[in-house]
Amino acid sequence: MAVVVFCLIVIGGFVRLSRAGLSIVEWNPVVGILPPMSDAAWQVEFAKYQQSPEFRLVNASMTMDGYRRIFYIEWAHRLLARLAGLAVVVPMVIFMWRGMLSRRRAATCLMLAVLFGLQGLLGWLMVASGLFETPAVSHYRLTIHLLMAILLFGLAMWTAMDGDASVPRRRHALASTPGSRAALAVLAVVVLQIAYGGLVAGLKAGHVSYSWPLMGGSLIPAGLFANGVNWATLTEHAPVVHWLHRWFAFAVVLTVTALAIGLRRAAAPLASRRAVAATLALLGVQMVLGITMLWLHLPLTLALLHQAVGLAVFAALVVANHRVLRA
Numbered sequence: 337m338a339v340v341v342f343c344l345i346v347i348g349g350f351v352r353l354s355r356a357g358l359s360i361v362e363w364n365p366v367v368g369i370l371p372p373m374s375d376a377a378w379q380v381e382f383a384k385y386q387q388s389p390e391f392r393l394v395n396a397s398m399t400m401d402g403y404r405r406i407f408y409i410e411w412a413h414r415l416l417a418r419l420a421g422l423a424v425v426v427p428m429v430i431f432m433w434r435g436m437l438s439r440r441r442a443a444t445c446l447m448l449a450v451l452f453g454l455q456g457l458l459g460w461l462m463v464a465s466g467l468f469e470t471p472a473v474s475h476y477r478l479t480i481h482l483l484m485a486i487l488l489f490g491l492a493m494w495t496a497m498d499g500d501a502s503v504p505r506r507r508h509a510l511a512s513t514p515g516s517r518a519a520l521a522v523l524a525v526v527v528l529q530i531a532y533g534g535l536v537a538g539l540k541a542g543h544v545s546y547s548w549p550l551m552g553g554s555l556i557p558a559g560l561f562a563n564g565v566n567w568a569t570l571t572e573h574a575p576v577v578h579w580l581h582r583w584f585a586f587a588v589v590l591t592v593t594a595l596a597i598g599l600r601r602a603a604a605p606l607a608s609r610r611a612v613a614a615t616l617a618l619l620g621v622q623m624v625l626g627i628t629m630l631w632l633h634l635p636l637t638l639a640l641l642h643q644a645v646g647l648a649v650f651a652a653l654v655v656a657n658h659r660v661l662r663a
Contacts, residue, residue: 337448338492340420342647345485347413349643352478352537353636356409358390361467363460369418371411381407390471417459421452444495448488455484475538476571482534486527489647490654497658512661515604519612519657522595526653529588530646532581541574541581542634548627551579585626589619595656604660611656618649 351357361384362368372378382403385391391398428445431437437445458481465474536542545551552558552575560576563569569576596612622645629638 337420337424338489338496338651340416340423341485341489341492342644342651344413344416344420345482345489345647346640346644347416348482348485349537349640350636351410351413353639354406354409355390355394356406357463357473358388358466358471359385359403359406359410360414360463361385361388363463365418365456368411368414371408378404388467388471389469390466394471414459417452417456421449421456424449424452441495444491448491448495451484451488451491455481455488458484472540473538475535478538479531479534482537483527483531486530486647486650490650493651493654494658497655515599515602515608516657516660518595518598519608519653519660522591523650523653523657525588525591526650529581529584530650532577532584533643533646535571535577536581539572539574539577541578542630542639544575544578546630546633548582548630551575551582582626585619585623589616589623592616592619592653599656599660608656608659611652611659615649615652615656618645618652621645622649 360368360381372381378400382400385403385407395402424445428437428442428449431445432442458477462473462477462481465477466472549555557575557579560579561569563573570580571577592612592615596609596616599609599612622642625638625642625645629635629642632638
């Protein structure tokens with residue numbers, strides 16, 4: 337399930353970058369499983385899309401063939417999400433019927449199923465935000481949708497690792513030791529950086545500057561914080577969001593390095609130290625990808641790799657947290 341969610345997140349990035357996310361202007365959880373099956377049905381869907389601001393303001397010259405292409409991209413993403421939800425619900429029902437799940441595991445699986453349903457609703461609310469006035473979804477809703485996917489990914493990983501017989505089964509309260517508290521704090525720092533990645537994507541802030549390390553000819557562009565430091569500036573002003581995302585990456589590296597040193601001094605479990613070392617290596621790859629992506633003006637392949645490696649960083653830290661907490 338964690339692998340499926342990982343793929344869903346990366347495919348979601350492809351949907352956004354290919355501008356296919358607003359191609360289906362209705363949310364039909366049941367009848368929307370099948371694509372249009374006739375020319376008349378395609379004409380109906382295309383007519384609906386032609387009423388959207390994206391068609392009127394961006395794709396006014398789009399033909400039916402062009403529409404089919406972006407429709408199938410978004411449809412495939414929604415279909416995979418539906419199948420992923422079924423992959424949670426169907427086994428859960430069978431296992432519960434057979435009495436194969438403990439109450440705790442059954443409750444976790446039920447929570448996964450509920451979160452999948454909520455994620456579908458959040459996805460539609462995100463799409464709906466771009467169907468009225470402007471041909472762009474709310475960057476806040478996009479980021480919330482991304483963070484919910486991250487939560488699903490982490491929960492699926494954690495549940496899978498809890499089923500590993502080789503891991504100690506001792507029960508601890510969350511963040512019950514200095515090491516586990518530090519690991520959890522570092523995970524929170526990484527999640528914050530991922531959230532800023534979502535804001536960058538939603539605001540298309542990656543296009544603000546293609547240079548690195550300078551931005552607008554200097555490390556801190558003149559007038560960057562001219563409107564003060566407040567919520568709107570930090571989350572809505574594209575240059576600020578871009579600047580924070582590129583330099584907060586170094587804060588992530590520093591906190592992960594500090595965690596690696598701390599776990600080594602505390603003689604933490606080898607598995608946790610290896611997971612943190614893997615995190616540092618992935619962060620190096622991630623930073624190279626981010627810089628190269630800017631220099632090459634955000635090519636699609638590098639953008640998707642950047643997203644996938646960011647997920648891998650999160651996954652490695654989830655493993656580290658699990659191993660430290662179970663130690």
